[in-house]
Amino acid sequence: MTVPDTETSPPAVCRLNGVSKAFGPTKALQDVSIEVREGEFLALIGENGAGKSTAMSILFGLLEPDEGGVEIMGRPRKMRSARDAIAAGLGMVHQHFMLYPDLTVLENIIVGQEDTGRSGRIALGEHRAAAQRILQEFDFSIDLDRKVADLPVDARQQVEIVKLLYRGASVVILDEPTAVLTPQESIALYKMLARLQAQGTSIVLITHKLDEVMDNADRILVLRRGRLVAERDAQATDKTELAELMVGSNIEIIAKRDATRPDVALSIRDLTVRRRQGKAALAEVSFDVRKGEIFGIAGVSGNGQKELVNALVGLEDAEGAVQLAGRDVLGLDVAARRALGLGYMAEDRMAMGLAQPATIAENLISGREGTTDFSSRGFLDKRRIRDFSRDLIARFDIRTPSERHRAAKLSGGNQQKVVVARELSARPAVLVIENPCWGVDVGAITFIHKQILELAEMGCAIVLVSSDLEELFALSDRVGVLCDGELTAIFERGELDAIAVGAAMSGQRKDTAA
Amino acid sequence: MNASLRVLLVPLALVAAGLLALLAFDATRAAVAAFLDGAFGGRNNFNLYSTLGRFSILLGLAMSVLVSFRAGLLNIGAEGQLVLGGLTAALVGVYLPAPPLVVALAALLAAMAVGAGWAVLAGLIERGANVPLLIGSLLLNYPASYIASYAVSHPFRDVNSGATQSFRIMGEASLPRFTGTILDYGILLIGGTALLVILLERTSVFGYRVRMQGYSYPFARASGYPTHKLYYRTLMISGAIAGMTGFVAVFGMNQRYIDGMLTAPLYAWTGIAAVLMAAIIPWATPLTAFFFAALATGAIGMERSVGIPREVGQIIQAVIVLYLSGVAGKMLSNLGGKGR
Amino acid sequence: MFFDAALIESIPRLFTPVLLAAIGSALCDRANVFNIALEGMMLIGAFAAVVGTFYTGNALAGLGLAIVSGALSGLVFAYFGVTRGGDHIIVSIGFNVLAIGLTAFLLGRIFGVSGQFDDPAIVQLPRIHLGPVADIPLIGPFVSGQSILVWLAIFLVVAVTWLLKNHKYGLRLRAAGQNAAAMRTVGVSPERVKTAAVIACGVLCAMGGAQLSISNVTLFTEGMSAGRGWIALVIMMMCSARLPWILPTAILFGLVDAFGFRMQGLGLPQQLTESMPYVLAIVVLMLVFRKRTARYAR
Secondary structure (H helix, E strand, O other): OOOOOOOOOOOEEEEEEEEEEEEOOEEEEEEEEEEEEOOOEEEEEOOOOOOHHHHHHHHOOOOOOOEEEEEEOOEEEOOOOHHHHHHOOEEEEOOOOOOOOOOEHHHHHHOOOOOEOOOOEEOHHHHHHHHHHHHHHOOOOOOOOOEHHHOOHHHHHHHHHHHHHHOOOOEEEEEOOOOOOOHHHHHHHHHHHHHHHHOOOEEEEEEOOHHHHHHHOOEEEEEEOOEEEEEEEHHHOOHHHHHHHHHOOOOOOOOOOOOOOOOEEEEEEEEEEEOOOOOEEEEEEEEEEEOOOEEEEEOOOOOOHHHHHHHHHOOOOOEEEEEEOOEEOOOOOHHHHHHOOEEEEOOOHHHHHOOOOOEHHHHHHOOOOOOOOOEEOOEEOHHHHHHHHHHHHHHOOOOOOOOOOEHHHOOHHHHHHHHHHHHHHOOOOEEEEEOOOOOOOHHHHHHHHHHHHHHHHOOOEEEEEOOOHHHHHHHOOEEEEEEOOEEEEEEEHHHOOHHHHHHHHOOOOHHHHO | OHHHHHHHHHHHHHHHHHHHHHHOOHHHHHHHHHHHHHHHOOHHHHHHHHHHHHHHHHHHHHHHHHHHHHOOOOOOOHHHHHHHHHHHHHHHHHHOOOOHHHHHHHHHHHHHHHHHHHHHHHHHHHHHHOOOHHHHHHHHHHHHHHHHHHHHHOOOEOOOOOOOEEOOOOHHHOOOEOOOOOOEOHHHHHHHHHHHHHHHHHHEHHHHHHHHHHHOHHHHHHHOOOHHHHHHHHHHHHHHHHHHHHHHHHHHHHOOOEOOOOOOOOHHHHHHHHHHHOOOOHHHHHHHHHHHHHHHHHHHHHHHHHOOOOOHHHHHHHHHHHHHHHHHHHHHHHOOOOOO | OOOOHHHHHHHHHHHHHHHHHHHHHHHHHHOOOOOOOHHHHHHHHHHHHHHHHHHHOOHHHHHHHHHHHHHHHHHHHHHHHHHOOOOHHHHHHHHHHHHHHHHHHHHHHHHOOOOEEEOOOOOOOOEEOOHHHHHOOOHHHHHOOEEHHHHHHHHHHHHHHHHHHHEHHHHHHHHHHHOHHHHHHOOOOHHHHHHHHHHHHHHHHHHHHHHHHHHHOOEEEOOOOOOHHHHHHHHHHHOOOOHHHHHHHHHHHHHHHHHHHHHHHOOOOHHHHHHHHHHHHHHHHHHHHOOOOOOOOO
């Protein structure tokens, strides 16, 4: 990979020119110009809500800019829909896969590009041959006749890439492509992208993972709050600088102290969750979590994390044993487990963590509405609920005009603070946390991480399920890895290493992987 | 709350503006006058009382629907629950040999029990066999109507009359009327129930849980509410209110069960329309129920005086629902979280 | 004899309205439009067919007007449910009430009657007689002397199946139902695909309505769709929108209807026989969905 010399840099294939875009009062982009040069690997970085995806959606014709426009090969071009962008040689792999699960791989590839005979019948044979050529060229081994729903995640991503190549894309935009991949799969992806680049394709990578940027990009653009704040050559910068550019200030590094105490707070033995078909989605998982310990759970999503959490919280039937404060709780319902000191922060804020249309106060008391804290004789005590809510809003720095505001109107970070405030204020003995920082801005992430660490220091046992290895490594005392519903390895804090954990995520037992 | 208010006001304003615009033309002035007279006028305010009579039935059904919708349960079987409640009340009223007060009370309780049972049946079908409540409750409307129709055309038919209807209920057991009007005390029973629903939804732990569960079922589960119990209790209350409304229709207005008396006027669908127009807000529901009651009786007045078919009322109601499908849909899709 | 020619002859005309609507419903389902306004669409079609036939004296013109009315019904649904993005259940509830009100209103305005309209000028749709085939016992009455819509409905099952599998628009219909956002990223408007599906559904339902009003009988009665739209929906749901399953299931329901009429002839009250399809629908849905995770649940 060569770094382009700025003086003889290759021509721009496409360019955003002074683009601004607002959603209501929020200015998502302000006067941003980005050019993509031929054959380069460009990284576009920034935290959540910085405007990366908005910028690329405008380039790709999915959003119309308020001001400014798109240029292709130096000429202004109006992008009315993705069709125009595709015709101009652009292709995009979206963060959420844009696939049709019940259609075959081949059908997925050709939707929108169908060649038909006079009868309107799709010329599947020709499509198949063309797709096969691309598969061979890039050594993809995907069965064109399989349903996409039956493919593993990395294969689905390959289908997305084949879709672009099938349309002859010369600029490939990827939005957070490794969020769903194991470290090993990520490496394979970047190898493939390098091959594409070598053939003259321009790559645009949208991400916040700075390691991947440093390893692969030629040129880096930093977006912050809708503005382009910096341009760097990959050779001439480092992770610390990039991180500071992204956040706009020095990042506070949170210090992890080992607060583990000797007594076991949560003990799990042979925990098994069976699916209807008889296959175990969670198979004989056993581990202990001590007071003050944070036990991380790593794994590619869909490998039993959901089942583990559901079985612990009481949302799903399970076999085996779960002991909470020395009591077996598997037969108990959610309310009874909560009464014994179990807390739960769900990853799905939209439906599970919060009742979006309800007020903040209503959300803050949920789970304890029937206790004497907030009600008597079946009727709610409005004043106590109000005082309690105002206190939490102040203590957890929830930015809202009042406790009667609807949760749906808060930003992602503030919504998550409501969840954190509710669960922490219940003073749990054991807390189950799932991806606490999904869709949360960096400032709030630091705040939430600090709260979690403080809680552990106060003696709470925490099970932290996260798909973000960086987060797991920063917070956990130990990390267990789930693959195919089995606990394939447990790493001590000192042993944590992305490659080793990644190997365990793809099913290698710890002893053979190390 | 502001957005919800807007939902309520826009159609009201549209109808008002439409009426005003029509007043500008001689040809339509008569129609508007007939509409207003049909809804609120008449000799001795006869039409106003008939609007209020219709309002009490619509309010009952709207409250029944509201309780379900608030809990995120798409129970659209209020019609069946109403019909069977009405039939049960009529049978008790005709055949129970007891003092009048006992007959009335027994009829009320029996009607509520049957309405609740029919709603719970739809719930059992959903919980037991995964048949969506929407479909199950709707399909159950048909057997309910057929059962009622059969009952009053064969075994319990008033053989002395030519119509398919039951015998008259015991006269002294019927709901008393306000002196000098055709309006019966049923409006008090249903109004009181509505008030109770509105208050309890706001102030009780049960109401809080129902509301939160309606906003999001997964949230309710994760919070540890007794979701199973809430589900059946809500359905029972919803069905019981519909059954009670059937009792009021039979012991008030008609004094007997007449085939089709509760289905032909589309009471149940109008109740749903009222709840949607009120954006599933309890206190706003009586207002929209009254609006639709006035719309229907006004349209009848128009038919009488100027010969415009009364179905105009249904058409206006349908158009309002269609226009509200976006906003009201957002309220509804918050309920239970769109799982499809 | 219980199982005689008259009974067999009645089965196709009883299943055809439901089958046509179920095909339309399947198209909507594939496009992820939860259209439960089939009932209203059928009612409007039945009315339009009577109007068209009455004024032209030609049943095919009546069918033509029904088709136009069906397309308009679909357009109205699509405007509120797709273009304006309204909740499909609410749009359906509104549409069904609209259909009841509008047909009753027009019945009064156009024909000056209420409840029912019946006139010698309303003629029946052409029937296809198969000559000697008609004499074959059991099969003869089943296939001969049936309305053109019976054959059209069966042909459509095959045609739509082929279309969904092999045709460009069939593929797009399936794709739009699976992931509308993904279609936008390849520059195809999912709204247009969905609108087309709803319009097609409207046309199919209206043809089903025409079979009711100008083939099975030659009159219009208020509310004459009488829940068949719901039965069609249930059939579609039972079969997970798979057309090859929808045909036999619709025939089964036709058979139940035919039995019902026969039992009425034997003295069973009409109300009991008429509720049989609904009870059957609930029972079969329970059996089919028992093992299924609630796909249509909210």
